Amino acid sequence: MDPPTELLTEQEAAVYDRQIRVWGVDAQRKLSKARVLVVGMSGVIAETCKNIVLAGVGSLTLVDDSKLTLEASAANFLIQFDELEGQGITLAEACAASLRDYNPMVQVKAEAGSIQNKPDSFFGNFDAIILGRSSISLRKHVNELCRKQGHRIGFYSVDCRGTCGSLFVDLKSHSYVSKRAKDDKDARHELTYPSLEEALSVPWKSFPKRTSKLLFALRCLEDFEHAEGRQPGHVSSQDLPALLAFWKSACEAQKVAENLVSEPLFQRLLGSGSSELPPVCAILGGIVGQELIKAMSGKGEPLRNYFFFDAADGKGIIEMVAPK
Amino acid sequence: MAMSDSGELSQQMYVNDVQKEKVLMVGAGGIGCELLKTLVLTGFKHIHLIDMDTIEVSNLNRQFLFRKSHVGQSKAKVAREAVLKFRPGVEIVAHHANVKNQEFDIDFFKQFSVVLNGLDNLDARRHVNRMCLAAGVPLVESGTTGYLGQVTVHIKGRTECYECQPKPAPKSYPVCTITSTPSKLIHCIVWAKELALAKLFGDKGQVSDLDVRSTSNEDNAVSNDPDEAEFFEVRSGESNRSYAERVFNRIFGQNIVTALQNEDTWKARRRPDPLFLDKVLTEEDAATQNNASSNDGTVSAMASLNLKNPQEIWSVKDNARVFLESIRLFLEKRSKDVGKIVFDKDDQLAVEFVTAAANLRAHSFGIPMQSVFEAKGMAGNIIHAIATTNAIIAGLIVLEALKLLSNRTEECRMTYCVEHPSGKMLLMPVEMAEPNPRCYVCSETPLVLELNTATATMREVIEKVVKRKLGVTDPVIMQGATLLHEAGEDIEEDMVAYYRALLDKKFVDYPTPITTGVVLTVEDYHQDFRCSLHVKHRDTFDEEKEPEGMVLTGDLASLNTTETAAAPTPALDAPSKAENGHAEEEEEDENVVMVEPAPKAATAGTKRKLENEETHPTEKRLRASEAVPVEV
Ligand SMILES: [Zn+2]
Numbered sequence: 040m041d042p043p044t045e046l047l048t049e050q051e052a053a054v055y056d057r058q059i060r061v062w063g064v065d066a067q068r069k070l071s072k073a074r075v076l077v078v079g080m081s082g083v084i085a086e087t088c089k090n091i092v093l094a095g096v097g098s099l100t101l102v103d104d105s106k107l108t109l110e111a112s113a114a115n116f117l118i119q120f121d122e123l124e125g126q127g128i129t130l131a132e133a134c135a136a137s138l139r140d141y142n143p144m145v146q147v148k149a150e151a152g153s154i155q156n157k158p159d160s161f162f163g164n165f166d167a168i169i170l171g172r173s174s175i176s177l178r179k180h181v182n183e184l185c186r187k188q189g190h191r192i193g194f195y196s197v198d199c200r201g202t203c204g205s206l207f208v209d210l211k212s213h214s215y216v217s218k219r220a221k222d223d224k225d226a227r228h229e230l231t232y233p234s235l236e237e238a239l240s241v242p243w244k245s246f247p248k249r250t251s252k253l254l255f256a257l258r259c260l261e262d263f264e265h266a267e268g269r270q271p272g273h274v275s276s277q278d279l280p281a282l283l284a285f286w287k288s289a290c291e292a293q294k295v296a297e298n299l300v301s302e303p304l305f306q307r308l309l310g311s312g313s314s315e316l317p318p319v320c321a322i323l324g325g326i327v328g329q330e331l332i333k334a335m336s337g338k339g340e341p342l343r344n345y346f347f348f349d350a351a352d353g354k355g356i357i358e359m360v361a362p363k
Numbered sequence: 364m365a366m367s368d369s370g371e372l373s374q375q376m377y378v379n380d381v382q383k384e385k386v387l388m389v390g391a392g393g394i395g396c397e398l399l400k401t402l403v404l405t406g407f408k409h410i411h412l413i414d415m416d417t418i419e420v421s422n423l424n425r426q427f428l429f430r431k432s433h434v435g436q437s438k439a440k441v442a443r444e445a446v447l448k449f450r451p452g453v454e455i456v457a458h459h460a461n462v463k464n465q466e467f468d469i470d471f472f473k474q475f476s477v478v479l480n481g482l483d484n485l486d487a488r489r490h491v492n493r494m495c496l497a498a499g500v501p502l503v504e505s506g507t508t509g510y511l512g513q514v515t516v517h518i519k520g521r522t523e524c525y526e527c528q529p530k531p532a533p534k535s536y537p538v539c540t541i542t543s544t545p546s547k548l549i550h551c552i553v554w555a556k557e558l559a560l561a562k563l564f565g566d567k568g569q570v571s572d573l574d575v576r577s578t579s580n581e582d583n584a585v586s587n588d589p590d591e592a593e594f595f596e597v598r599s600g601e602s603n604r605s606y607a608e609r610v611f612n613r614i615f616g617q618n619i620v621t622a623l624q625n626e627d628t629w630k631a632r633r634r635p636d637p638l639f640l641d642k643v644l645t646e647e648d649a650a651t652q653n654n655a656s657s658n659d660g661t662v663s664a665m666a667s668l669n670l671k672n673p674q675e676i677w678s679v680k681d682n683a684r685v686f687l688e689s690i691r692l693f694l695e696k697r698s699k700d701v702g703k704i705v706f707d708k709d710d711q712l713a714v715e716f717v718t719a720a721a722n723l724r725a726h727s728f729g730i731p732m733q734s735v736f737e738a739k740g741m742a743g744n745i746i747h748a749i750a751t752t753n754a755i756i757a758g759l760i761v762l763e764a765l766k767l768l769s770n771r772t773e774e775c776r777m778t779y780c781v782e783h784p785s786g787k788m789l790l791m792p793v794e795m796a797e798p799n800p801r802c803y804v805c806s807e808t809p810l811v812l813e814l815n816t817a818t819a820t821m822r823e824v825i826e827k828v829v830k831r832k833l834g835v836t837d838p839v840i841m842q843g844a845t846l847l848h849e850a851g852e853d854i855e856e857d858m859v860a861y862y863r864a865l866l867d868k869k870f871v872d873y874p875t876p877i878t879t880g881v882v883l884t885v886e887d888y889h890q891d892f893r894c895s896l897h898v899k900h901r902d903t904f905d906e907e908k909e910p911e912g913m914v915l916t917g918d919l920a921s922l923n924t925t926e927t928a929a930a931p932t933p934a935l936d937a938p939s940k941a942e943n944g945h946a947e948e949e950e951e952d953e954n955v956v957m958v959e960p961a962p963k964a965a966t967a968g969t970k971r972k973l974e975n976e977e978t979h980p981t982e983k984r985l986r987a988s989e990a991v992p993v994e995v
Binding site for chain 2: 046052053054055056057058059060061064082086089090093094095112113114116117118119120121140141142316317318319320321322324325326328329332339340342346348350352353354355356357358
């Protein structure tokens with residue numbers, strides 16, 4: 040049994056009126072208790088933060104100690120232009136200031152320091168963690184820490200590579216309410232999620248034929264960056280021959296045909312380098328935002344467990360990747 | 364597939380492309396704020412933005428360019444200022460104006476490479492569609508409701524226009540359902556706001572009738588009881604409280620008793636229970652309450668009765684107390700508004716009155732009651748809106764604009780954003796449909812207008828057909844080369860008198876009688892809209908199904924037959940909301956009308972099926988201003 044309904048304040052009722060009509064007061068109350076951590080203030084993370092702050096999460100903590108540069112503001116509208124001149128303010132601090140302004144009812148703070156150096160206990164302070172562009176090893180590490188905590192921590196990792204975007208979700212186990220089609224009554228559902236490690240271990244050969252090409256292309260690119268000792272996104276068109284060779288051996292190891300991914304897709308991913316296409320950030324940030332809202336409020340069916348978007352064909356595709 | 368396979372869509376290339384382009388955005392609301400942000404981030408440098416609205420508190424959960432301190436200011440202007448803070452070098456021209464204004468003429472539209480709509484109403488969408496067709500500028504159209512959204516591209520001659528397919532008409536209900544036999548809460552809400560509220564506090568000149576009537580005698584829907592009008596006046600020496608009680612007993616009690624006498628009506632229906640105050644409230648319940656204003660000074664029956672939770676469903680007793688208290692407050696605290704009240708979702712007292720009246724009626728008829736929050740949503744046609752869907756839709760609009768501007772129109776798609784994945788797809792692109800050759804907006808299809816030429820007048824045709832069905836704002840009507848009607852400001856005085864003389868003349872009495880075979884031309888210079896109406900005489904019309912006494916169809920073939928059953932053309936049957944007197948809907952920034960059911964996954968990427976929606980005959984109906992439900 041849920042506790043008796045707490046009333047929303049007059050201000051909450053007025054500002055959140057239109058969305059309460061979508062997900063209800065109960066969901067809004069749960070959302071307003073969620074503590075969210077985001078790491079890496081990229082364009083897609085800026086979009087995500089805007090969406091969840093407007094929706095009214097309880098608190099949002101930003102981690103990104105990097106400096107304000109023109110490049111950092113390319114797809115990030117949370118950075119005011121005049122701040123670029125200023126010294127001594129971090130990207131997280133600049134973004135937090137804008138977000139507080141969007142919705143004074145949400146506690147937004149910038150957490151200093153690098154995510155790699157945070158003690159394990161730090162992660163226990165949150166109900167959801169969203170990683171922006173980050174190495175595959177950091178993602179696995181944080182995902183494992185999330186799964187070890189006493190309470191459920193929703194894990195999201197999201198990245199926009201030029202015209203392409205991807206999202207991974209691990210809610211461990213999740214129960215939610217949704218309306219049944221036959222009688223419009225609320226029904227409870229249970230979902231389980233594989234960890235990132237488990238999802239990555241699924242052999243390529245076992246994937247259905249129509250699986251999104253982006254899944255394979257992005258994995259190959261990330262493994263390539265890791266093997267070459269690059270920062271994620273630090274690639275260019277000149278890497279194409281090396282990447283294709285890397286792809287060839289990956290296909291041999293996985294026992295799949297090389298034409299699983301076409302060369303132009305690799306060209307396009309490499310050509311984007313570290314840049315993000317703003318409309319793709321908006322789309323991806325919208326999806327992450329709504330997924331987080333569903334997970335934190337327990338209302339509506341969250342996606343399981345990958346989402347891919349490619350501006351070239353305009354498709355937004357969900358893939359379920361789990362060991363058999 | 365140039366874009367997917369050759370990597371053409373690299374950041375450098377398109378940014379250089381779009382910097383030179385000039386684009387027009389119509390709407391700075393939910394989609395508009397997101398769109399403006401995404402456009403400037405993408406590199407657009409010359410943007411015109413039109414929006415006539417001002418900022419409201421309920422916008423703040425998604426229109427992220429606005430703050431509480433901006434409430435009441437122009438959306439277009441504040442949005443411009445907010446965006447310049449993160450992209451100072453961009454040229455944004457903000458127009459705080461109605462897109463239908465004369466200043467936005469065809470030449471104005473012609474200066475843009477593309478027009479991007481983030482609009483909230485059918486009427487403005489139709490107008491912009493026509494302006495884009497006239498100016499030959501491609502249009503990207505969009506809409507959202509809740510988790511659902513849609514983006515379409517309209518290119519003159521290449522794809523269907525916005526009006527090629529019928530749009531679901533605002534939901535309406537037969538008069539008898541509202542006055543006599545409600546079966547859903549929405550029927551009671553329509554009754555409460557269109558009849559009860561209007562009768563007690565609205566314009567007395569407007570006829571409305573609160574009596575429960577039988578279904579068999581619809582003519583009685585408008586009361587001709589001379590005592591009835593007087594009954595709802597406050598009598599001399601009567602306290603406001605006694606007046607409220609008298610009204611209660613009449614509309615929830617005596618009227619139901621009267622209706623029950625008509626046995627035929629209730630043969631196959633549950634009989635309603637009359638409600639009389641002495642059975643609902645005890646003397647203590649009825650005692651007057653405390654203070655009559657809430658914290659911010661709004662007059663509210665809930666505040667004076669200490670009912671705090673808008674989500675709570677009141678007991679019958681509380682509904683009765685709110686009903687009585689809201690009448691008292693109207694008479695005592697809002698006396699200057701009495702006689703002119705029209706339902707407005709932002710009028711707290713009107714919302715409370717409508718909720719209580721609808722719930723009491725619902726209770727009588729065995730219909731479950733609702734909270735004031737839900738009733739307000741139903742009565743005010745409040746569209747469910749969230750930031751995330753708007754952000755996604757804005758991103759999709761920009762992607763379509765990029766394809767249009769780099770001449771990759773063959774790659775343009777119509778995209779659905781769905782709540783539950785269809786197949787594996789959450790964002791589902793489908794190919795755009797071709798123009799509908801029978802569309803009266805983007806093709807030259809003539810229309811047939813059937814009416815009784817012995818009784819019909821120009822005034823009726825203008826109101827019922829030209830404005831309501833064709834969506835024309837300032838019509839010019841001609842018979843051959845002879846002007847019969849012209850609207851606008853700069854018309855010669857003698858012509859004004861001439862047109863006025865014709866306005867109420869029967870068609871057969873015209874200098875050249877307007878009868879079967881006559882072709883009337885309807886034009887709107889501003890919209891560059893033109894169509895022909897082929898007149899056809901018919902003696903009688905079905906009062907039930909054709910209450911307007913005229914029928915407009917799009918099929919020329921019927922001209923050659925003598926007797927044709929009235930067959931309304933779907934595309935013509937979507938009156939705009941503005942014309943139904945529901946100005947409050949215009950305040951919403953997203954629009955449910957736009958969203959159509961998404962096709963199944965199997966059809967994605969292939970041609971969209973052209974589904975002709977079934978339309979209802981234009982029955983005598985009351986508009987419910989209820990959001991059209993969308994199922995995906
Ligand atoms: Zn058309």
